[in-house]
Amino acid sequence: MVDTQSSSATRADVPIDGGADVTAAPTMRQSAEQIEAVVTRLREGLSSLSLTSRYTRDELDTIYALAWSHLTRRQADTALRLFLFLTDYAPIDATYLMGLGVCLQQLERHRDALATFSWVGVLDADSVEASLRSAECLLALKEREEAERLLDLIVADATASSSKPTQVAYRAQALLDVLRRGIDGSGAVINGATVASLGAVPASI
Numbered sequence: 001m002v003d004t005q006s007s008s009a010t011r012a013d014v015p016i017d018g019g020a021d022v023t024a025a026p027t028m029r030q031s032a033e034q035i036e037a038v039v040t041r042l043r044e045g046l047s048s049l050s051l052t053s054r055y056t057r058d059e060l061d062t063i064y065a066l067a068w069s070h071l072t073r074r075q076a077d078t079a080l081r082l083f084l085f086l087t088d089y090a091p092i093d094a095t096y097l098m099g100l101g102v103c104l105q106q107l108e109r110h111r112d113a114l115a116t117f118s119w120v121g122v123l124d125a126d127s128v129e130a131s132l133r134s135a136e137c138l139l140a141l142k143e144r145e146e147a148e149r150l151l152d153l154i155v156a157d158a159t160a161s162s163s164k165p166t167q168v169a170y171r172a173q174a175l176l177d178v179l180r181r182g183i184d185g186s187g188a189v190i191n192g193a194t195v196a197s198l199g200a201v202p203a204s205i
Contacts, residue, residue, distance in 0.1 A: 131154055
């Protein structure tokens with residue numbers, strides 16, 4: 001049985017970005033090549049650690065599936081321990097990090113979730129799902145203008161790159177439509193947390 005209680009569980013109530021601010025957005029002066037070089041060096045360094053080779057990928061994926069099982073049953077506290085365990089052992093795996101971010105969303109730890117999704121965006125620049133969930137977190141944190149800007153970018157990018165909008169693009173457009181109407185079906189004014197919940201459906205594994 002994997003011991004997920006020892007080091008990971010103690011992180012459940014502390015910020016995910018504890019030490020160095022690895023999720024901070026790069027400055028405009030940093031080129032895409034510089035960012036890619038930093039990420040490449042990080043991948044190489046972490047992959048050489050013995051910590052990441054104690055478990056096989058199949059074993060980690062089994063734990064990942066179990067974590068999602070708990071999450072879909074709204075057992076987010078239990079799922080969090082598993083996702084933290086996974087990201088300890090595979091700290092640059094975007095799939096595991098996305099799971100952690102969604103779990104933090106479910107626990108309403110939106111600031112930590114936003115930091116996690118931002119890190120996913122650094123590791124996988126093509127992760128539109130991470131961008132959408134970042135927008136959801138911004139809405140929950142009542143940072144509406146930044147959330148709208150991000151949603152607009154998602155929709156514009158989807159329109160430019162494909163003749164058929166993706167599911168993520170549809171969700172982004174739906175959130176924008178609701179935000180710009182400012183009301184829900186009953187006529188009540190929608191706040192950030194309510195709007196965010198409209199798109200916060202756990203991704204499939």
